[in-house]
Amino acid sequence: MKSNVKNSELKSVRRYLYEKGLKHSLKRHTIAELFFREDKHLSIEELYDKxxxxxxxxxxxxxxxxxxxxxxxxxxVSRRFIDGITKFEPVHPKEHHDHLICVRCGKIIEFKSKKIEDLQKEIARAYKFELLNHRLELYGYCNKCRRGPVNRKP
Amino acid sequence: MKSNVKNSELKSVRRYLYEKGLKHSLKRHTIAELFFREDKHLSIEELYDKxxxxxxxxxxxxxxxxxxxxxxxxxxVSRRFIDGITKFEPVHPKEHHDHLICVRCGKIIEFKSKKIEDLQKEIARAYKFELLNHRLELYGYCNKCRRGPVNRKP
DNA sequence: GCTATTTTTGACATTGCTTTTCATTTTCAA
DNA sequence: TTGAAAATGAAAAGCAATGTCAAAAATAGC
Structure with missing residues (x-):
């Protein structure tokens, strides 16, 4: 297996297991390596395939x-999308993006906003939270669907 | 039934039904009245009870x-929470709040941020989206869990 | 390096919510 | 009023997530 792995996270897994009196198995290690190498969110099925x-x-x-x-x-962090499938994401992905979702046609656009992220940190600080991750989804009509309605179920 | 109902939304239901060639039943009307009167998100079960x-x-x-x-x-807008239950919310609730969620103990704190909402509108505009609603969840450790770990499943 | 003890694992069963099905009833336009 | 199309109720199916339990693997203590 290549070594371009996030070692800090693998160490955290070890530490957590130790703190909890849990065991560190080879299989768990394999799963961790593959998971933390990923940058995007993955369903259980998808990770299982890898x-x-x-x-x-x-x-x-x-x-x-x-x-x-x-x-x-x-x-x-786990999150459940509209399709009903739970996806998992490492807590510190190299690149985090949020979603614009069209409620009519289901189209999903990804975007990033430094300003919003900064505000989130501010809020977390105010509530004494140690922020790990976030999820922001904006729902609305996309450009097309604002005019001529398009149906997901025609 | 009282008349403190969001008539604009009931009208929108009618218009949508008409546009799609669907029919307008009394039962659907009753459900709509109860739903749009609500301000918070409701599961199907909860609305059904009402x-x-x-x-x-x-x-x-x-x-x-x-x-x-x-x-x-x-x-x-529908959203599925971690407990696996889908909840629905009118698109323009009188009062919208977001969530801070502790990934260890599961504690949920509600907060509001005008600034973030404004930024969201800005982004929607940039992508030519007509914004209806949003979902923002911040995940992390709450004040307690940052120090002595607390387990949801001990 | 052994062995005992505890945790992990795999395969399958179960759960619980969501969604579909289909026969029947209701709506609406002509 | 009447017929075609849609809505409805009850029940079944679908489906992802989670639980179960015997067998296997991982540590700690020798």
Whole structure:
């Protein structure tokens, strides 16, 4: 396996496991490596597919449990999209973007805003939160759907 | 039924139905009245409970379908929380708040930020979106959990 | 390096919410 | 009033997430 891995996060996993008296298995390590190398959010299924290629003996359950573990350790965040699928994301992705979502046609546009991120940090500070991640979704009509309505279910 | 109802939204429902060649039933009207009177997000179940008190002959399915209809009409937004329950919210609630969520203990704090809302409008404008609603969630450790870890699943 | 103890794992079952189905009823336009 | 199209209720199906439990693997203590 290549070594372009986020070692700091792998260490955090180890530390968390140690603090909780949990064990550090090879499989968990494989999952962690693949997960924290990723930058974008991944469903359990998607990560499972990647994991299988490295070690086919790792089951879906294990991937699922590992992700929930990372989440409890504060190293991952889960979110559920409209399609009903839960996706996980490392807490410090290299690049974070937010979403504009059209409620008519379902189109999704990604955007970034430094200003909004700064305001979020300010708010977190005010409430004494240690900010790990965030989720911002703007819902509305896209340019097309404002005029001639388009239906997702025609 | 009292008349402190958001008539503009009821009219929008009618217009949408007309545009789509759909029919306007009394039951749908009852559901709409109760829904748009609400200010906060409601699960299907919660709205169904309210509806039953007015007209016990309205089924869960009908409430479900009405909410999805409002959504397609751009009058409601649905979101799924971590507990797996989908909640719906009128597109223009009188008062909108966002959430700070502790990833360890699950605590949720509500907050409001005029500045962030303004920035959101700016972004929507840049992408030619007609903004209806938004969802902003900040994830992190709350004040307590930053120090002594607290587990949701001990 | 062993062994005992505890955690992890895999496969499958179960759960719980959401969505669809279909026969029946209601709406609406002509 | 009547017929075609849509809405409805009840129940079933769908589906992702989560729980179960026996077997396997990982540490700690020797």
């Amino acid at each position: 994991v299988k290629k490295i070690d086919p003996d790792i089951s879906f359950s294990t991937v699922y449990r590992a992700l929930r573990l990372f989440e409890r350790a504060g190293l991952a | 509806v039953k008190k007015i007209d016990p002959d309205i089924s869960f399915s009908t409430v479900y379908r009405a909410l999805r209809l409002f959504e397609r009409a751009g009058l409601a």
